[in-house]
Amino acid sequence: MSDKRVKTISWGIVGCGTVCEVKSGPAFYNCSNSSLIAAMRRDEAKAKDYAKRHSVEKVYTSARELIDDESVDAVYVATPPGGDRIGIAKMVADTKKHVCYMEKPLGRDVNEAKEIVSILQKANVPLYVAYYRRCMPKFVAVKKALDQKKIGNITGVSVTLHQSRHLQKDKSHWHYDKEISGGGLFMDVGCHMLDLVDFFVGPIENATGRAFLSVKDQIVEDNVRGMWEHTCPVDGRRFGGSCVFNFTSGGPRRDEIEITGTLGSVVVSCFDTKPAQLKLDSGNEVVALDAKHPYTVQQPMIQLLIQDILSKTGCGINAGLDLDPDEFLCNGEAAVRTSEVLDKLLGRAKWTDDYMIT
Structure with a gap:
C-alpha cells in the first residue's frame, strides 16, 4: 500500500x-x-x-x-x-x-x-x-453472546439451508454456470453460512462431504451434506459440526445455524431479518437477540x-x-479457509477446464 x-x-x-x-x-x-x-x-x-x-x-x-x-x-x-x-x-x-x-x-x-x-x-x-x-448487527450480537459464554462451552454446530427449487426459475443465470460460479447456489450462498461458522466458533477442520445432483434441469449440484471438526483455542477441546444444503426442497424454507453449548444454544438465520435466539435452561428460557437490519x-x-x-x-x-x-473483517486468509471447506464439502480439489477434479 x-x-x-x-x-x-x-x-x-x-x-x-x-x-x-x-x-x-x-x-x-x-x-x-x-x-x-x-x-x-x-x-x-x-x-x-x-x-x-x-x-x-x-x-x-x-x-x-x-x-x-x-x-x-x-x-x-x-x-x-x-x-x-x-x-x-x-x-x-x-x-x-x-x-x-x-x-x-x-x-x-x-x-x-x-x-x-x-x-x-x-x-x-x-x-x-x-x-x-460478520459486521451486521444481528451476527455481531451472536458473536458477543458466544464470547461471553452465554451458552457455556460450545459442544457442536449444525447448519441447515433448504430453499425451494421454484425460487430460481431461470436456470440460465450465471449461478448455474459452473465455469462462472464454480458450483451453483452452494458456492454463492452456502459460503456465507460456512464463513459465519468460522467467524463464530473458529476455523473448520477436517471437512468432508458429498454433493449430489438430484433434479436434472441444471448441471450443478443441488444437494450438499457434510461434517467437520473444531478445536477450542482456549483448552483444546474438540467438537463437531455438520451441514445440510438442499436447493431442491419442495417443503418449507429452513435457514439456521445452531450452535449448542453446555448451558444452552443459539439459533440464527442467515438470509432473513428474524432476530437470533438464545435458548437457555433446556429451551425453557428464550431470549431474542434483536438487532436492526441495515438496508x-x-x-x-x-x-x-x-x-x-x-x-x-x-x-x-x-x-x-x-x-x-x-x-x-474477513481478510484473504479467512476467505481461503472458506474456499477450502467449500471444495472439501463438494468433494473437489482442483479447478480444470473440465470442471473440478479430485
Whole structure:
C-alpha cells in the first residue's frame, strides 16, 4: 500500500451489476470518509445507467482502464468468481491501490483463492472479502453472546439451508454456470453460512462431504451434506459440526445455524431479518437477540474496512463502529479457509477446464 495519506477513500467498482444496486454500491458513497467515483461494466449502456442513478462521475468498460485511473484509491471487485479475478488482482497489484475489496467466494476453488491472496500480498495491497454478515448487527450480537459464554462451552454446530427449487426459475443465470460460479447456489450462498461458522466458533477442520445432483434441469449440484471438526483455542477441546444444503426442497424454507453449548444454544438465520435466539435452561428460557437490519447490508463492513485502512495511513477516523477489524473483517486468509471447506464439502480439489477434479 502506498504511503500517501488520505482522508477520503475514492472507490471504483469493477462489475457494477445487481449486487451493487442496494447491497453494496450505496455504501461507498454513504459511508464516512468514502466516495464512489468510478464504475465499470462491459456493457457501456448499463454502466452509464448505473453511474447516472448513483451519481458516479466516471464510467469505464474496461477493468484495466478503471484500475489504471490514479484518482481511484481502492477497487471493489464485484464480478462473479469466474470473471477473471486473478487477472484483476494482478492489475490491482500493479497499481499499488490502497485496498482491494472482493466479492465472495474469493475464487471458483481454493487454488484460485490462494493465487489471488498471494498476488496481492506480494504487492502489499490489503485484501478484504465480502463476507459482510460478520459486521451486521444481528451476527455481531451472536458473536458477543458466544464470547461471553452465554451458552457455556460450545459442544457442536449444525447448519441447515433448504430453499425451494421454484425460487430460481431461470436456470440460465450465471449461478448455474459452473465455469462462472464454480458450483451453483452452494458456492454463492452456502459460503456465507460456512464463513459465519468460522467467524463464530473458529476455523473448520477436517471437512468432508458429498454433493449430489438430484433434479436434472441444471448441471450443478443441488444437494450438499457434510461434517467437520473444531478445536477450542482456549483448552483444546474438540467438537463437531455438520451441514445440510438442499436447493431442491419442495417443503418449507429452513435457514439456521445452531450452535449448542453446555448451558444452552443459539439459533440464527442467515438470509432473513428474524432476530437470533438464545435458548437457555433446556429451551425453557428464550431470549431474542434483536438487532436492526441495515438496508445496505454491506455498509457496516465497508465502513469498518475504511476505518481500518485510514488508521493505517495515519488518518484514523471514528465512524462509531466499536468492532475490532482484525476480528470482524474477513481478510484473504479467512476467505481461503472458506474456499477450502467449500471444495472439501463438494468433494473437489482442483479447478480444470473440465470442471473440478479430485
